[in-house]
Amino acid sequence: MSASSSPHLSTPRALARLIPFVKPVLPRLIGGMFAALAAALMTLIIPIVLQAAVDGPIADKNIPLIAWACLGVLVLGVLEAVFVYLRRAFVLAPATRVEYRIRQDFYERLQRLPVAFHDRWQSGQLLSRMMQDINLVRRWLVFGLVLLVVNVLTIIIGTVLLFRWHWALGTAFIVISIPLWFFGYRFEQRYGTLTRQSQDRAGDLATAVEESVHGIRVLKAFGRGKHALQKFARQADGLRGIEMRKAREVGLLWFWLDSVPMAAFAVCLLLGIWLATQGQLTVGELFGFFAMATALRWPLESLGFLFSFLMDARTATDRIFEVFTEQNTITSPEHPATIVAPHGELAFRDVHFRYQDAAADERDLLDGVDLVLRPGETMALVGLTGSGKTTLTTLPARLYDVTGGAVELDGVDVRDLSLTDLRRHIAMAFEDATLFSASVRENVLLGRDDLDIHSAQAQAVLDEAIDTAQAQFAYELPDGVDTTVGEEGLSLSGGQRQRLALARAVAASPTVMVLDDPLSALDVDTEALVESALRRVLASTTALIVAHRSSTVALADRVALLQDGRITAVGTHTELLRSSEHYRFVISSLATEDQRVREAEVNL
Incomplete structure (x- = not known):
């Protein structure tokens, strides 16, 4: 069985192989991304409204304007919820059609490939690709891809908006956040390898279950059920070990995703208070800055999950396309001959x-x-x-x-x-x-x-x-x-x-x-x-x-x-x-x- 991935392909190029399947529903997916981006923009506008409210109506104790500011925040919140609903409405049904098409083409490919291919590949490996990997790709298209694109854009837009209040605060926030990119790159390298090992081990485990079910009469007749269980337990424990290593990598990334933004918050708070005492920053501007930074926290924290999801999807795509790219050596000729009156020699x-x-x-x-x-x-x-x-x-x-x-x-x-x-x-x-x-x-x-x-x-x-x-x-x-x-x-x-x-x-x-x-x-x-x-x-x-x-x-x-x-x-x-x-x-x-x-x- 072939177990190689596609190390020569970058992750974007590896995932780009899904485009022929996604192309028919691409307008809907793009619509879902725009809806998600619109929801994120509603979130980013709220801090600007709050800053204006603090420096204006609240400072002046203008009750009617304060009520209008509260109503504006409420409207923005409702619009955010509407756009989130539209995102789901846009992408859920198209993604299931993509899943259906990939699974149908995969099954057709299995039927066309020669017997020699099936001699080499374990049935459990093919089954795990057919069911688990294709399902994972569908979930990534619905959720992971859309949120990854939108959250990265949200971080970029929000970071630019941080400079709106003071260049020093924006610069401090960006400089302190730079290590996140290093840890993200390191995570991609390690987690991708572990994900491939995990999915291959899961295929081996599926093969073991299938063999035990089909051979249950033999196992019972020779009293080898305990032996089969011990072998299965060793394989399952190996898979568990890899999953634990994956969890440690994700946990380490989450540690940096939590601690680095908090460090940036602390430094920016001290710097903001000093700027306020120097008269270079109003209370409303400082409040708006931290409201914006808080709005960016979820997109920043989500990167850990979304990066792990991205690597899972990349590995699943590699495993699916190992079958799609397998050479079919037994095919019909381009211009087949015909036997008009067969007599059977x-x-x-x-x-x-x-x-x-x-x-x-x-x-x-x-x-x-x-x-x-x-x-x-x-x-x-x-x-x-x-x-x-x-x-x-x-x-x-x-x-x-x-x-x-x-x-x-x-x-x-x-x-x-x-x-x-x-x-x-x-x-x-x-x-x-x-x-x-x-x-x-x-x-x-x-x-x-x-x-x-x-x-x-x-x-x-x-x-x-x-x-x-x-x-x-x-x-x-x-x-x-x-x-x-x-x-x-x-x-x-x-x-x-x-x-x-x-x-x-x-x-x-x-x-x-x-x-x-x-x-x-x-x-x-x-x-x-x-x-x-x-x-x-x-x-x-x-x-x-x-x-x-x-x-x-x-x-x-x-x-x-x-x-x-x-x-x-x-x-x-x-x-x-x-x-x-x-x-x-x-x-x-x-x-x-x-x-x-x-x-x-x-x-x-």
Whole structure:
């Protein structure tokens, strides 16, 4: 998993990557900033009114003018509240639209990125980016960004206004406040690093929870719940340690944000009293100066929180864009080829493949595979464990791309076809059958986006697929085929999940079907029924079937033997038994496994 941030980008440039998402609602956000600035200006005008009131009506004891001054302050307060309301009205709804768009694009990006990307990234890391980081960016846009811009402008405007009463007071206030910028810069450097560590640790923690939930049966069966808890506690304690370091950094910044302005107040008070005794400053002007300085205290104090919020948002943006900027190596060509009349010839031409993390001196897992499946032919693929059978089955549909050679469908390199077109021609069923938290109907008809799944035609396709896969148990579920099977289909047995996954491949009505040992979880009798039904389907469909049982080989017209990354023999079962010693060894291993399965079923 990539865990690098974007240290080469300044914080403004890093956050500027959000502009394409923010652009549609930018006028509303700017309106919110102007409303917030107007509210701040109402606050800054009040000290000027108070200074005029102290030196005028109050000094003269003019009761009517004092009442008008009080009314003016009240009006300014009401206007401030109105502008605060307008700020919220301007920014809340647009920010949720930005969040929605980022989250939608993020999910779409996850769908488009190749399987190799998902092999490297922990699901918890992706989940924390999808939910926590995007939500944090939304909250920063609504609150952090608006207040940071407005409060900085308020400080600048208010500081300039301090010179209105006396240049010495304004200069003293600014000079004493200079250390705040140094501490702010130091805070940004330290807090940014800690924030990145914290959010990455939170992603790791989410992964640990997800793994424990999905593996709860294993943990309970082996009595390892306490071990899992101890591991989780160590990870949670590591996250807690980082959060405590973040809190210390924020606390230290707050210390300076509190103490420096108070020191400035004290010095300015002494200086102001001296200036007043010298006749250079009236009581009203001194009162107005400190009213203005007090009005600036909240913007100054808020900088600590807003800076920490800014760094959180920057780190969240970095983490989100790590996914957005990840290179997608499996894409549709700019000018895709088309197969007008598909007949289902599948060919592997000198195919080489190695995983990205393979050592440089390690030989290719697939090292020059040559194999041709004739239209309508069923080919069984056999080989010892680790020979690359499953890897080979991922190449026709471009779950991975070959690193050498080519895979061709009807004479066309699969890389020259659009992914949509290619995956409409090729359907897959995996040994590890994955179902979605949806109805049986939706799971089985997943590959038929050309059908209304509730139409009569879709029902006919569904019934035929379920019948072929011997998955009639689906009709006996509480709501029949409209029963929701639950997360990953874990409410069903392994054999039931495999049969529904096989039904899904059959329902797709593909030109080529690639089956990676789809019957491994079935008992012998059910497997025989499924194989019998499959023969009818495979009579008109090209099929590549990974065989881990000798009974699966019987489905095939021909058998291909994968050895040391290459196809070393192709022929009928009988021919290979006669001509290949390695094939006899592999088949005997499969037969031994079959015997163990049968004995286990008898014992049950």
